[in-house]
Amino acid sequence: xxxxxxxxxxxxxxxxxxxxxxxxxxxxxxxxxxxxxxxxxxxxxxxxxxxxxxxxxxxxxxxxxxxxxxxxxxxxxxxxxxxxxxxxxxxxxxxxxxxxxxxxxxxxxxxxxxxxxxxxxxxxxxxxxxxxxxxxxxxxxxxxxxxxxxxxxxxxxxxxxxxxxxxxxxxxxxxxxxxxxxxxxxxxxxxxxxxxxxxxxxxxxxxxxxxxxxxxxxxxxxxxxxxxxxxxxxxxxxxxxxxxxxxxxxxxxxxxxxxxxxxxxxxxxxxxxxx
Numbered sequence: 001x002x003x004x005x006x007x008x009x010x011x012x013x014x015x016x017x018x019x020x021x022x023x024x025x026x027x028x029x030x031x032x033x034x035x036x037x038x039x040x041x042x043x044x045x046x047x048x049x050x051x052x053x054x055x056x057x058x059x060x061x062x063x064x065x066x067x068x069x070x071x072x073x074x075x076x077x078x079x080x081x082x083x084x085x086x087x088x089x090x091x092x093x094x095x096x097x098x099x100x101x102x103x104x105x106x107x108x109x110x111x112x113x114x115x116x117x118x119x120x121x122x123x124x125x126x127x128x129x130x131x132x133x134x135x136x137x138x139x140x141x142x143x144x145x146x147x148x149x150x151x152x153x154x155x156x157x158x159x160x161x162x163x164x165x166x167x168x169x170x171x172x173x174x175x176x177x178x179x180x181x182x183x184x185x186x187x188x189x190x191x192x193x194x195x196x197x198x199x200x201x202x203x204x205x206x207x208x209x210x211x212x213x214x215x216x217x218x219x220x221x222x223x224x225x226x227x228x229x230x231x232x233x234x235x236x237x238x239x240x241x242x243x244x245x246x247x248x249x250x251x252x253x254x255x256x257x258x259x260x261x262x263x264x265x266x267x268x269x270x271x272x273x274x275x
Contacts, residue, residue, distance in 0.1 A: 025090075028080045028236070029250040031059040040120040041076035041240070042128050053240050054078045061247040063111070063240045065100035072102060075128045076240030079120045085233035086255040089113065089187040092248050095139035096180050103242025109139030111245045112152065115189055116210055116234030122224050129217050130237060131155035131225060133210045135187050135197055136169065137245070140178035147174045149185050149197040149204050155217035155225055158195070159209040168216050172197055172204035182248070191259060192230040 028036070033056055044050045051067035053076050061078075065071065095109045117132030134152040151158070152169040159165060177183045186198040197205040210231040217225070238247060258265040 025251050025253050027249075027251050029061050029247065032056065034061070034078070036081050038079045038081050038120050039076065040079065040123050040127075040130070042074050043072075043126055044074070045125060046120060046123070050074065050076075059248065061238070061250065063238075063245045065242065065244065068100050070102045071100040071242045073104075073128065077114060077117075077120070077130060077237040078240075079117065079130075079235045079237040080250075081235075083119070083233050083235055084189075084252065084254065084256070086190045086259045087188075088253040088255065089115070089189070089236060090249060090251040090253075091137075091185045091187075091238075092182055093137060093185065094180050094182045094246050094248075095243055096246060097244040100242040100244075107241040107243060109141065109146075109243050110241050111137045111243065112239040112241070113137065113185070113187060114154075114235075114237040114239060115187055115195065116156075116231040117237050118224055119235060120237070122221060124219050124221055127217065127219055129154040130235070131212060131217055131220065132234065132237070133158065133189075133195065133231065134239075135185065137183075137185065137239075139243075140176040142178050144176075146176050147171045147204070148177060148183065149174050149187075149199045151197070151205055151207060153214055153216065155212060155214060155220060156231065157211055157213035158207040160207045165207065166214055168214070170205075172199070174199040174202070174204040190255065192232045 039047050039049050039054055041050050055062050099108050113135040114130055114132040117130040123130055132154055133156055136150040136152045138146050138148045140146045149172045150169055157164055157166050184200050188196040194208050196203055212225060212229045213227045258268050
């Protein structure tokens with residue numbers, strides 16, 4: 001597994017081994033409750049956990065729809081109540097069971113980790129997705145190839161291969177993960193310079209300069225959606241898109257203290273190794 005350390009002008013990229021630096025990882029999910037998390041579900045007010053969508057059971061953060069009669073495009077997100085700028089996010093997830101009634105076809109075995117997201121307190125009641133960079137999590141259908149840790153861009157754009165990338169989604173180079181197996185996903189985010197998606201130790205996608213722009217968020221407050229504004233920080237959230245999913249680990253390594261000194265940042269990235 002490798003990560004890239006890049007300056008904000010995207011001219012420098014140094015690959016270093018990814019690793020666990022002892023004692024500096026923080027669990028965002030304590031396995032007991034949803035303390036320090038905020039819920040925003042489309043068509044509902046902030047912190048209204050409609051249908052008990054987000055719940056903690058068996059030491060896992062679960063997304064469920066057994067109390068829904070119709071999904072009705074009630075896309076939901078659970079936000080950790082703290083903003084981050086530079087970090088390594090580690091998730092362990094699995095898709096389970098059947099999709100909610102009336103879930104969209106594209107949302108089968110579909111969820112996401114939203115990075116550099118807007119503050120949930122600024123979302124409109126009916127807003128479907130937060131302005132954010134999405135690490136799209138997809139499960140295989142048992143037959144076809146289907147990559148995970150893809151990129152989707154609700155209300156955002158990024159730079160890829162030196163050019164502004166404006167399509168809504170792009171596939172990663174990951175393998176397909178069928179069934180209900182656990183999958184390990186890491187997201188390296190270095191402010192507004194570089195973002196990498198890592199699956200089971202393999203770097204599967206790299207892009208640069210995350211910024212507000214584009215569409216696929218509706219409705220949205222125009223005072224919040226300032227197109228062209230660079231995303232230097234934001235909130236992390238996990239998605240509810242109509243298919244049940246479990247998260248057993250949600251951990252973060254805060255890299256912000258090292259961002260002012262490239263040599264120190266490089267040393268930290270050099271110390272990181274496979275977890």
